[in-house]
Amino acid sequence: MDTSLTTAEFEKSLTRKGIIATKHLADTLNECYADFWRREPQEILDSINGNLSATLERFAANSELGAAVNSQLAKTDIGTRVIVEMPTGYSFNGTEFIYTAPIENEI
Numbered sequence: 148m149d150t151s152l153t154t155a156e157f158e159k160s161l162t163r164k165g166i167i168a169t170k171h172l173a174d175t176l177n178e179c180y181a182d183f184w185r186r187e188p189q190e191i192l193d194s195i196n197g198n199l200s201a202t203l204e205r206f207a208a209n210s211e212l213g214a215a216v217n218s219q220l221a222k223t224d225i226g227t228r229v230i231v232e233m234p235t236g237y238s239f240n241g242t243e244f245i246y247t248a249p250i251e252n253e254i
Contacts, residue, residue, distance in 0.1 A: 166223050173216050173227045176209070180230050188236070188246040195244045202244070 152160065184191065195202045213229035220228060236249050 148193050169216060170227055173220060173229045175231045176213060178232050186211065186236050192244055192246055199243065
């Protein structure tokens with residue numbers, strides 16, 4: 148009995164491996180995002196304003212990578228996407244990053 152894969156089956160298995168690896172990258176990037184942003188706001192501001200040019204380069208690179216990963220994942224049935232925005236409350240005013248605590252809606 149021949150158990151070898153057809154060319155189509157082999158190529159499909161390689162594609163699936165690539166999709167799994169891409170999802171793993173997205174999951175890892177999102178884990179790094181969560182680790183970074185779950186700290187206290189002042190600790191984050193001190194970190195990102197400490198070397199502004201390096202932070203801006205890092206944020207741009209992370210956004211580019213996230214967008215590329217998201218573009219590939221959009222071609223699959225995987226719902227995971229890389230977060231490519233700062234959390235609510237954080238912004239850049241042109242000279243430094245700032246944080247404004249979101250207003251809680253009272254019911």
